[in-house]
Amino acid sequence: MSEQRIPKRSEVDKAYTWAIEDIYPSDKAWAADLAKLKAVPAKLMTYKGRLSESGDTLLGFLQLSDEISVLVDSLANYAQRKSDEDTAVAVYQAMTGQLMSTYVEINSAGSFETPELIAISDERMAELYKEQPALELYRLNLDRIRRKKAHVLTEAEEKIMALAGDAMSTPENIFSMFSDADLKFPDAVDKDGSAHQVTHGSYSPLMMQSDRELRKSAFESMYHTYDKFRNTMAATLSAQIKSVQFYAKARKYDSSLQAALDANEVPVEVYTNLIQAVHDNMHYMYDYVALRKKLLGVDELHFYDLYAHMVSDVEMKITFEEAKETVLKALAPMGEDYLKIMREGFENRWIDVYENEGKASGAYSAGARVHPFVMLNHKDTLNCMFTLAHEMGHAIHSYLSNKNQPVAYSDYVIFVAEVASTCNEALLMQYLLKTTEDKKQKAYLINYFLEQFRTTLYRQTMFAEFELKINELVSQGESLTADGLCEIYRELNKLYFGDGIVLDDEIALEWARIPHFYYNYYVYQYATGYSAAIALSTRILREGEGAVKDYIGFLSGGCSKTPIELLKDAGVDMATAQPINDALKLFGELIGQMDELMK
Known part of the structure; x- marks a missing residue:
């Protein structure tokens, strides 16, 4: 191409x-x-x-x-x-x-x-x-x-609830229109004085740049703009939380958390266990912050330093054909039956591989009954190889559930959706770490793995804790103000990152730009799914055929049981904190390996 x-x-x-x-x-x-x-x-x-x-x-x-x-x-x-x-x-x-x-x-x-x-x-x-x-x-x-x-509720009450549906979705629509369509950000300026456009799409790539002045400029551009509208954003988020509270009370739930989790038959304890387990393992995050500061060689670590690459001058160019070959090798522990489905997808055009004019951006898997359809926009990068493994995990999950369950139970809930995709990624990463001999490339891979842990397990749990705190405040009759929201968010960042990073004033406003706070207790599932996937991939590599059989049973289960029961059958009990503790222990081990490699 x-x-x-x-x-x-x-x-x-x-x-x-x-x-x-x-x-x-x-x-x-x-x-x-x-x-x-x-x-x-x-x-x-x-x-x-x-x-x-x-x-x-x-x-x-x-x-x-x-x-x-x-x-x-x-x-x-x-x-x-x-x-x-x-x-x-x-x-x-x-x-x-x-x-x-x-x-x-x-x-x-x-x-x-x-x-x-x-x-x-x-x-x-x-x-x-x-x-x-x-x-x-x-x-x-x-x-x-x-x-x-x-x-x-009664028929008359249900009609009122239906009529309220549009109004209850309004806060999310306002946020989307204001944040995505109306907000414009000043250009960021690099060390040479060149301007760089700041948009929601360009912000993350800018924060990964090696030029620290450019990162800081982009960071300030984003948050200083949101600061001008802090009261508007607070009122919008407050309206969202009030809508969620209204629904929970009208439906006679004990809390908005119980109402949200009940849809997927997930006990409230799963949510609270996640937060507690991450709190119990916060020392690993503090070790990570110290390592990042050391490897970047900065006197002070700031929040605009969190996405800069800790390993530079490494380029891994991987064609689509090479990516397919590597993914198949990495997933060999899953057994021949699993690989056969993977090859069927590769050979029988389940995948739309490259970008073309007008094609939708990003990547996804759609689990059609005839067979899954996977959209990629492959660019010959390491990230694109992981995306292939990720989306094919979703695809095989859909394929097996459709094949083994009647129509009524062939779909699966969001709580388990990310497990299959992330398990594939974890197996791919373990294979690459095992087979890569170049020290710098290995460090580059560990850096990639560490960022998945930080952004998925710690960051999403922090989001989940923030969402729980503001819901609890509203349920107690408290008002959500911009200053109050910033204070809660500032304290959470202090807790999650520790004293090894400068608590920049701007980061207290991050809540204002996060769309997930309008998704009603959604983000915790990223963290639980990641923990479950790490546990499952570890068990597959350690125990072999028996673990694979249990895992295939999970992939074939659709929604024939509750998500907690399906995962328990596969060997992971998400009703306990053990999978989260084990995943974070691996995070700690990877930090040690990274430190040793970079000496």
């Missing part, structure tokens, strides 16, 4: 594009299935008021729901993947819009499902199972719906 010019979609070698035709051979075939979907609302309405009528009626409704899921999966994946190939092609944006409109109609037509299922008495449910034994397949899903009976 030429680095001189980004090719048009039509110019990309077909071998490096995904086989979208495996879903539909043409737009015309897609349109035929959309016509079928448009007939669904009328079919759903024939079941309204009848779900407790007989076992056959309830089974028919649930089977229709499965058919809808399969149809929507194909329609959505085709339209969205085609749209991402070239976002300038309006036809696929229009197709996605048509699908969404139809899906809204389906949701509206089927809105009777939860209230009716909850209204069925336990005695009547027992009779329905006896009448139609095939309903046993759906018992877990039915139990999941019915266990929320205490949190479902």
